[in-house]
Amino acid sequence: MADTLILNFNPALDRTAVVERYNPYGVNKAKRLVVLPGGKGANLGRALKTLGYSNFVCSGILGGVIGNIVKRLLDREGIPNDYFWIEDETRIAYATYEESSGMGTITNEKGPVVTEEELERCIRFIKDRYLASVRRVILSGGAPPSLIPEKIKELLNIFKVADKEIFIDTSGEILKVCAGLGPFCIKINEDELKDAFGISIEDRKSLREFYTNLSKLGTNWLIITRGEKGAILLSRDRLIIGKNKKIYSHYAIGSGDAFLGGVIYGRISGLDIVEILRLGMACGAANTLEFGACVFKLEDVERIKKEIIIES
Numbered sequence: 001m002a003d004t005l006i007l008n009f010n011p012a013l014d015r016t017a018v019v020e021r022y023n024p025y026g027v028n029k030a031k032r033l034v035v036l037p038g039g040k041g042a043n044l045g046r047a048l049k050t051l052g053y054s055n056f057v058c059s060g061i062l063g064g065v066i067g068n069i070v071k072r073l074l075d076r077e078g079i080p081n082d083y084f085w086i087e088d089e090t091r092i093a094y095a096t097y098e099e100s101s102g103m104g105t106i107t108n109e110k111g112p113v114v115t116e117e118e119l120e121r122c123i124r125f126i127k128d129r130y131l132a133s134v135r136r137v138i139l140s141g142g143a144p145p146s147l148i149p150e151k152i153k154e155l156l157n158i159f160k161v162a163d164k165e166i167f168i169d170t171s172g173e174i175l176k177v178c179a180g181l182g183p184f185c186i187k188i189n190e191d192e193l194k195d196a197f198g199i200s201i202e203d204r205k206s207l208r209e210f211y212t213n214l215s216k217l218g219t220n221w222l223i224i225t226r227g228e229k230g231a232i233l234l235s236r237d238r239l240i241i242g243k244n245k246k247i248y249s250h251y252a253i254g255s256g257d258a259f260l261g262g263v264i265y266g267r268i269s270g271l272d273i274v275e276i277l278r279l280g281m282a283c284g285a286a287n288t289l290e291f292g293a294c295v296f297k298l299e300d301v302e303r304i305k306k307e308i309i310i311e312s
Helices: 040-051 062-076 116-130 149-161 170-179 190-197 203-219 254-269 273-287 300-303
Strands: 004-008 012-019 032-038 056-063 084-086 091-098 104-108 136-140 166-168 184-191 223-227 231-234 239-243 310-311
Touching: 004 040, 004 190, 012 062, 012 223, 032 040, 040 056, 040 062, 040 136, 040 254, 056 062, 056 116, 062 223, 084 116, 091 184, 091 239, 091 273, 116 149, 116 203, 136 149, 136 184, 136 231, 136 254, 149 166, 149 170, 166 254, 170 184, 170 190, 203 231, 223 254, 223 273, 231 273, 239 273, 254 273, 273 300, 273 310
Parallel strands: 004 056, 004 136, 012 091, 056 084, 136 166, 166 184, 184 223
Antiparallel strands: 012 032, 091 104, 223 231, 231 239, 239 310
């Protein structure tokens, strides 16, 4: 059985058109099309597989014709998956990016309608299959509007009570609700931190107080990503700042997921938190060099790791 369970309740079929020159006000003709099974959970699975770890399973919700396409693409990539199936259609995410600059746009569909009965069966499905076997659970991404955040918290709490490590990488109301569980790790970007909790990354006193309150609930790590400006990791006794020595590309689809892949792989491998942050940042930066979420090369990760600046 899998050691790690990745939960994504709103996966997608990702279609990225690469154009020679991006025109935001007119027609864009695709020079190349990248089609991948997407959503943050599938992206995270792709990152972990690239790093050499495959003892995981991606689960959550799939449905309809698009869901079947996502499932087929996951199987083709060799990404372990075991989804609960619903009647409505899995969403599509569209992106158009300029080849030379990485500048472009993304359009995300909301996602399917999940009935109350389907949600209850989904929770039982996940609990019955994985509660006894997995060591860690990662909530990766959001959920369709019809899915109640408290239900996700309820499911995660079942795993936390069973002494599983919980990682959270989500946003909005789900983030606010699930942060109250005191998960082992919360990974959040600085915009989400401000939107969900009203805290600016520059206000270090409020940031420390926020982390202290989380730590009382059981949270060990609070990781804040800042895009091109790097990342911050707060633990019980340290605050570590990582900075990028250079910017490789402005293309950023999946960089946060690649970052989390590096963090989780580092945790599983027993690395020190400094090296965990370094690896996460290197994966996020390497992701910007290839089109497609969490499509990156190990040699780029190793090269970029040497260029990451760490300050305590």
